[in-house]
Amino acid sequence: MHSPPIKYDDFLQKFPTEANAFQFYQKSCGIYCPSCGDKQFSYLRDDKPYMAYCKKCHKEFSILKDTIFVRKETDFRFWLYIGYLHYRMQTDMIIDRLNIAALQRDMQGTTYKSLCRINRKLARWFDETDASDRDNLFASLHRIL
Numbered sequence: 001m002h003s004p005p006i007k008y009d010d011f012l013q014k015f016p017t018e019a020n021a022f023q024f025y026q027k028s029c030g031i032y033c034p035s036c037g038d039k040q041f042s043y044l045r046d047d048k049p050y051m052a053y054c055k056k057c058h059k060e061f062s063i064l065k066d067t068i069f070v071r072k073e074t075d076f077r078f079w080l081y082i083g084y085l086h087y088r089m090q091t092d093m094i095i096d097r098l099n100i101a102a103l104q105r106d107m108q109g110t111t112y113k114s115l116c117r118i119n120r121k122l123a124r125w126f127d128e129t130d131a132s133d134r135d136n137l138f139a140s141l142h143r144i145l
């Protein structure tokens with residue numbers, strides 16, 4: 001089975017906190033306020049770093065809304081990391097499966113079951129042929145790793 005091109009520990013050097021991962025996501029995806037379309041929509045909340053606040057219309061929204069990413073009980077960095085592994089398999093044209101059991105030993109704070117669920121969703125996303133938002137996101141991630 002495929003061994004990852006980067007260890008989760010090394011990945012975490014770039015994203016010491018989950019908030020760092022959300023900041024990266026916000027920047028590379030060009031998130032805008034769903035109510036007024038403002039791209040300069042101010043800031044992400046400190047206590048809930050996936051919630052953004054728009055100063056123009058005084059509304060809060062989740063930057064993960066209508067994406068495949070689900071925040072619930074899973075660290076966003078798990079999604080980014082496993083997604084990156086899929087991205088690398090795709091760009092390196094490796095046809096293989098991820099060894100989730102081995103990944104789980106390196107990734108603290110999650111369960112095998114939870115990683116399988118994340119992996120299934122991401123694998124399906126990577127099966128789509130036309131997903132420019134996906135490709136842009138992981139290409140910008142690749143540039144900083």
Ligand SMILES: [Zn+2]
Nearest residue numbers: 033036054057
């Ligand atoms: Zn707004």
